[in-house]
Amino acid sequence: MSSNDDRQDRSGLGNFWGELRRRHVVRTAGVYVAAAFVVLQAGEIILPAFNTPDWALQSLVVIAALGLPVVLAVAWVWDLTPEGVERTDNRASVRKSAIPRLAFLVVTSAAVGFAAFSYARITFTGPARGAPDGVGSFVSLDADAPISAIAVLPLDNFAEGDDFFARSLHEEIIAQLAELTTLRVVSRTSVERYAETDKLLPEIAQELRVQAIVEGSVTRPADSDTVRITIQLIHAPSDTHLMAETFEREAKDVLRLQRDVAQQIAEAIQGEVTAPQDATPAPTIAAVDPEAHQAFIMGQMELDKNTPDGVEAAVTHFREAIDLDSSYSAAYAGLAGAQLLRGLEGLAPLDAMVAEAHAEAQRAVELGGADMEAEAVMVVIRDHLDDLPPAIREEVEVSFMAPPDSFARTYLQDFTRMGVRARQASLGSSEATSQGLARARLFEAQRQIADANFAGAATLLRQALDQNPATPAAWDALERTHVLQGDYAGAVEVRKERLRTLNGGAPDTESRIAGLEAAFDPTNPSTYWQWLRRDHQDREDSGDYASDVEYAAACVALGDYEDALRNLESALEDRDPALHTLRFDPTWDPLRRDPRFRDISRRIRAALSQGRLPSPATPPG
Structure with missing residues (x-):
């Protein structure tokens, strides 16, 4: 292209910009964008106050975007004068060139295209990538x-x-x-x-x-x-x-x-509250000194850092909270947990820290409002009684209630801050027993399953089984990591490995495995659940232990909700530790609005608050 042509094109673009300004298109665009911004900001504040659906604000955004090219086109053709709206004088129009027209067309098309794309993304958002098919099969x-x-x-x-x-x-x-x-x-x-x-x-x-x-x-x-x-x-x-x-x-x-x-x-959510009208009224929630609560929060945040300095700082903050409000039960429970962690992590003598933690936990229980956190401290203390001098051990044991069974222990270790933190301390301890480490890894894996971190959970469960293969709960959890991802073939392989590990010497082991292989169709997940239900029934008929929670899960997957609820009732009577999965496992989602499921959940909580019952017989593999 010659230099004269270059100058002509540049002149054409310059004239086009000048024409935009002459026709007040630039000014109109600025005013429109500013006005649209104000309207959208107002809509973001006002619309939710009237419970309008989200699509109302989203539609407002799309309308504002679609309106821009229309306003620009109108501004190009028409002008607002003292005499009113008049067609813009074309005498100073740009010289005949395709470039200005093309530029205007590109800008307008881009604006319309962006608005259309935004509308489609808002209106037709499809299923998220990577959502586990296994989870999705239970969630509507x-x-x-x-x-x-x-x-x-x-x-x-x-x-x-x-x-x-x-x-x-x-x-x-x-x-x-x-x-x-x-x-x-x-x-x-x-x-x-x-x-x-x-x-x-x-x-x-x-x-x-x-x-x-x-x-x-x-x-x-x-x-x-x-x-x-x-x-x-x-x-x-x-x-x-x-x-x-x-x-x-x-x-x-x-x-x-x-x-x-x-x-x-x-x-x-449709009046969804678990407590029935005739239930015992919830305890009155006491007021708390604001500065004490702030100190308590800071103590929790320090504990969450999972560092020695964090534990020491947490003790200081919890003590400050108690000094500011001596009736703040949660601060006593927090201090009990922090002191116990100091002993478990070697930051202070274990026997002295256990004595202090025990006293603070008792005080928290007396004040009420932090019972589960205090109970979790007691559970951890009980687990370390053999590490204490006889005098301190006897003093602590006197005040204990009946030992928590596996049902209560699972809840206390899985759903309290102290339970989780003590488990993490056990995982990092060089003095922990193999059985203790296996149990800690199991509970940590169950938390990761609840967070949908299936790969991390599977790693922890494999480590737990390497340390103690005779842990049925770990095998259950490992199998569930595959089911919740829709990997039923993987779940079948775990079940076969479990049978050979725990029941390798039993005469019916290979026949059970052969029955599973014959029954399972990888293209039809329901065959997995059907075999699981039949196998459960066969074990019960032969007098072997079989978890009613596992059977209930199979019933849910097969759409037999009545049978599922009956088996959950039976599991509650037996205080099956696997009932803790009711809180976080998507398997139970189809039952959650059923009044009978609500009643079972309420009774589980009541069982946890009515003292500890003797532990049931330990289930075999």
């Missing part, structure tokens, strides 16, 4: 299906200073929801990755396999003693708001605030 995301699972996303922090207060509220709301409902509540560790994400809520719901999402914010002005939480509950499959509420309390009532938020969410 149909818009008309009842809500059986919920996720509480990290709360936006608008409080002054660090976000530890918002993180603590987020964790406690999750814990309260798990206590108040039979819903499957996704754990804090599973939702933390969505703290800063641009994914749409339907996408997040697909990945977590839940029907409901809770999002919100926390505000705590520096010059005020109030706490404000704004919560929105969204039904993801239909993309509609079920609830939009603002809660405001004095800082001293933060414990009651956490309970109120969880209660309101539970009631918004």
Whole structure:
């Protein structure tokens, strides 16, 4: 191309830009974008207050984007003058060239294309990639299906200073929801990755396999003693708001605030609360000194660092909380746990720390409100009685209730902060017994299964089985990691390995394996569950132990909910430790709204609060 042609093209583009300015297209675009931004910001605040569905705001965004090229075209042709709207004078129009027209066409097409793409992404979001087929087979995301699972996303922090207060509220709301409902509540560790994400809520719901999402914010002005939480509950499959509420309390009532938020969410989901009307009323939640609560939160955050310095700092913060509020039971339970960890991790003499932890845990139980955390401390102390001098061991044993059975132990070690932290300490201890390490790895693996970290759980379970192959619960959990991923062939291989390991000498072992191989069709997962149910019945008929929870899971998978509920009733009577999976395993999602399932869940919690019963016979493989 000649230099004259280059100058002509550049002149053409320059004239086109000048023509845009002459026709006020640039100014009009700036005003439109600014006005659209204001409207969208207002819509983001106003629309949720009227419980409008999410698509209303999304449609507003699409309309604003589609309107831009229309406004630009109108501005090009027409102009606003003192005499009114008139057609723009064409006398100074750009010279005849394809470049200006092409440029205008590209800009307009790009704007329309982007708007269309955004609308399609919002409206037609498909299933998330990587969602396990096994989990999906138990979870219905149909818009008309009842809500059986919920996720509480990290709360936006608008409080002054660090976000530890918002993180603590987020964790406690999750814990309260798990206590108040039979819903499957996704754990804090599973939702933390969505703290800063641009994914749409339907996408997040697909990945977590839940029907409901809770999002919100926390505000705590520096010059005020109030706490404000704004919560929105969204039904993801239909993309509609079920609830939009603002809660405001004095800082001293933060414990009651956490309970109120969880209660309101539970009631918004079709009145879903586990406690029946004739149940014993919930204990009154005491007010707590705001500074004491802040010190307690900081102690928890230090413990979560899983470092020696964190443990030492936690002790200091918990003591500060007790000095500020001597009736704060959770601070006593926290101090008991931190002191015990100092002994377990070699930071202080174990016998002295056990004595202090025991005294603080007793005080927490007396005050009420932190019983399970205090009980978890007692369980860990009992596990280490043989490591104590006789005098201290006798002094501690006198105050113990009946020893917790495997049913209660599983709950205390899996659903309390102290249980999880002590398990992690055992995994890092060079003095732990092989049996203790196997048990610690089993419980940690079960937590990772709840967080859908199946690969990490499988690694821990293999390590646990290498240390103690005669652990039926570890075999159950390993098989479940395959089932929840839809890998039924892998689950069958684990079952065959289990039979040969635990029952290799039994005369019927190979016949059971042959029966499994003959019955299982890799293209039809129901054949796995059918064999499992028949095998369970055969073992019961022969007098061998067979978990009713395992049988109930097979019934759910096959759609026989009545039989599943009957077997869960039987499992509760036998205090089957596998009942702890009811809280987090998607297998049970189809039953969660059934009143009988709610009643079973309520009775499990009641059993945990009514003292400890003698341990049932240890189940064989």
